[in-house]
Amino acid sequence: MxxxxxxxxxxxxxxxxxxxxxxxxxxxxxxxxxxxxxxxxxxxxxxxxxxxxxxxxxxxxxxxxxxxxxxxxxxxxxxxxxxxxxxxxxxxxxxxxxxxxxxxGIPNIPAEDVPDGAGEDENVELSTWGEKRDFDFEPREHADIGPMLGLDFEIGADIAGARFTFLRGGMARLHRALGQFMLDRQTTENGYLECNPPLLVRDDAVFGTGQLPKFADDLFHTTDGRWLIPTAEVSLTNAVRGKIVEEQFLPLRMTALTQCFRSEAGAAGKDTRGFIRQHQFEKVELVSIVAPEDSEAEHERMTQCAEGVLQALGLPYRKMLLCTGDMGFGARKTYDLEVWLPGQGAYREISSCSNVGDFQARRMSARYRPESGDKKTEFVHTLNGSGLAVGRTLVAVLENYQNEDGSVDVPEALRPYMGGLTKLSPE
Known part of the structure; x- marks a missing residue:
């Protein structure tokens, strides 16, 4: 707003x-x-x-x-x-x-340093990290590796239809390990408060974060008038809806590992194969509530927190500054982290970190009271980001750690979460 x-x-x-x-x-x-x-x-x-x-x-x-x-x-x-x-x-x-x-229905105004452009081809690469692995065999896509390791697309489709997947055995454990590793890192090392928020929310919650009214078709709506969250950003950010926060308690940094649900109404024909774009998926979300003068620095910090997960897993990636035509509705500035997928021979988005300014706060009437005490209350600034999308990180691990025999090495950082297991082998 x-x-x-x-x-x-x-x-x-x-x-x-x-x-x-x-x-x-x-x-x-x-x-x-x-x-x-x-x-x-x-x-x-x-x-x-x-x-x-x-x-x-x-x-x-x-x-x-x-x-x-x-x-x-x-x-x-x-x-x-x-x-x-x-x-x-x-x-x-x-x-x-x-x-x-x-x-x-009007999108946020972009920050001055956001590049102009009509779409993703005009995003700006800011940096890269990591060395792309030099394979001595032709690397395969995760959709070809995964089924023999427990990533079952057929059963998922039989049960629920397209864009649903059934995980079992070591694959399910690896997926769980990734989520737990990300959540532990964001809470113990980066100072985010772990939360367990509702997955079903009311109209005013999704209006507050900007999904309603413009993007209703991208959401799942229940028969009793609630909405399944497309990301924990909705629940976490709305924790301050209608509140006045004392400045001494800012910044508020919250994180949650939740299921997310998206209808993918605007993604017909995109990523229909594999685990990249699902109706149901898990994500570790990062949300910050800050004073206006701190939002730019917090945006850089949040992005670094997401980058740290990729670095700990040894996954090559690049950092992109999105142009005006590729940013989300509520964002004033967005960094995308794109992980390298050798099977696809391409970078794919794995995290998006956005500074929303006071755009959501005005919709939610979320304010703070400056410590000076002689000023009126002001709108907070809100930020959100992925730290990371669990399913897409699983895809990146499968493709970057694959072996010629169809097995996949477990990244060292995840082994404590896998009971010491170092490799997933075909069933």
Whole structure:
């Protein structure tokens, strides 16, 4: 959500920011609705003042014995209550609703240092880490390695349909080990507070983080009106919805290992083979709630926390700065970490870390009180990132640690979580 006061004072700059994202200018429409709403609210306040004044005057007229004036005032108050005030309240409600709906559908304004671009081809590579393994055989994709190790796509599809997978044996254990390793690292080394949040949330939660109303088709909706979370970002960020946090308690850093659910409505035909894009998957999510002046530094820190997992696992990757046309709806700046998959011969996204600024906080009414005590409350800044997506990390381990005989070595960092097991061998 956007600050209407900023749009009033800088409409051209607001439209210019939207233009960088390929969006049409809307400031004129916003300001027209805002002007109309404020005019109606002024009339409403004047009518309420007149009602109060007339009600008081009735008693004064009665005290003077002026029944004619008292009756006239009573009729005026009755008309104000029955007709004028309800009409003005309804006008304010309708115009305000139209304004709120318009604002809710507008993406965040990109930060100044975000490169302009129409899509992923114009993202900027900032750095690379790790040496790509030199195989003495032709590396295979995980979808070819996995089935003999317990990554069963057929049973998953039989049970639940496309984009579901059944894991068993050592593969299920490796998947669990990855999630536990990531969670332990983020909590013990990086200072995130472990949480176990709800997987089902209400409308206002997914509105607060920006999935509603624009991206409802990407979510799973239950028959009782709840939503399955697409990421723990929704539950974790909404922990401060409607709250005022004392500045001394900032930053708040939270993490959770949860199931995530996405309909992939916009991904028809993409990654239909393998474990890359699933309807149900696990992810370790990172969320930070900070004061505005700290959000840029926190963004760098969060990204480094995600990078540390890849480095500990020995997985080569590159860090990308997303261009304006490839960023998510709520982000003002995003770094993607893309892991190297030798079987595919390509880098694939494994983590996305975004600084959202006050965009979500305004939708959630999440504020903090500065320590000085003489300032008004201000909106917090929120950040979110993957630390990491468990399934995609499993894919990266399979492809980078594969052997010619179909076995897969277990990365050293995961062996304590695997009971000392050093290798997965074909069933």
């Amino acid at each position: 956007h600050d209407i006061a900023t749009i009033r004072s800088q409409p051209e700059a607001f439209d210019a920011g939207l233009a960088r994202r390929g969006a049409e200018p809307v400031s004129a429409r916003i300001l027209d609705l805002d002007s109309r709403r404020r005019a109606v609210l002024t009339q409403l306040q004047e009518a309420q003042n007149r009602r109060n004044a007339a009600s008081k005057a009735i008693g004064q007229a009665m005290g003077k014995g002026d029944t004619e004036e008292a009756d006239r005032l009573k009729a005026e108050v009755s008309d104000l209550k029955a007709t004028t005030l309800p009409q003005l309240e309804e006008q304010a409600r309708v115009i305000g609703g139209e304004l709120d709906e318009l604002l809710a």
